[in-house]
Amino acid sequence: MEPKPSPRLTAINQPFLRGSNRDELWLQRCVQPACRKFVFYPRVCCPHCGAGALTWEQATGRGQVVSFSRVFRPQHESFFPEAPYYFIAVRLSEGPLFFSRLDHQGLPVETNLIGRQVRAVFVQHTPEQRLPLFELC
Numbered sequence: 001m002e003p004k005p006s007p008r009l010t011a012i013n014q015p016f017l018r019g020s021n022r023d024e025l026w027l028q029r030c031v032q033p034a035c036r037k038f039v040f041y042p043r044v045c046c047p048h049c050g051a052g053a054l055t056w057e058q059a060t061g062r063g064q065v066v067s068f069s070r071v072f073r074p075q076h077e078s079f080f081p082e083a084p085y086y087f088i089a090v091r092l093s094e095g096p097l098f099f100s101r102l103d104h105q106g107l108p109v110e111t112n113l114i115g116r117q118v119r120a121v122f123v124q125h126t127p128e129q130r131l132p133l134f135e136l137c
């Protein structure tokens with residue numbers, strides 16, 4: 001079986017990926033006093049006000065599911081052993097929308113996840129990289 005696709009480490013996403021390897025969720029935050037919004041995914045400027053200066057802060061890892069889909073046939077064969085799984089959109093408590101998967105051992109199939117509180121848990125994605133999934137609180 002092919003290995004899982006691995007995120008490419010760049011100067012822009014490095015704090016997020018290194019934080020994930022320490023089981024910490026890190027987000028960018030706009031430095032403009034009138035904005036100060038959190039930003040995810042990593043980028044070079046603030047999508048809210050256009051400011052070119054973003055800093056990094058550790059996030060709580062907490063959020064709420066706003067959408068989900070149960071995946072029976074993943075697009076990459078390396079995920080087949082984990083299917084079926086829930087692909088989820090989480091509104092982080094800091095504001096950004098974060099797409100991930102739910103760690104869902106033993107969850108009934110018909111569970112409605114909308115509005116459920118979740119927290120980040122970190123799993124070994126590849127030998128070099130840990131990434132956040134979420135579990136129900």
Ligand SMILES: [Zn+2]
Binds near residue numbers: 035048049050051
């Ligand atoms: Zn901003």
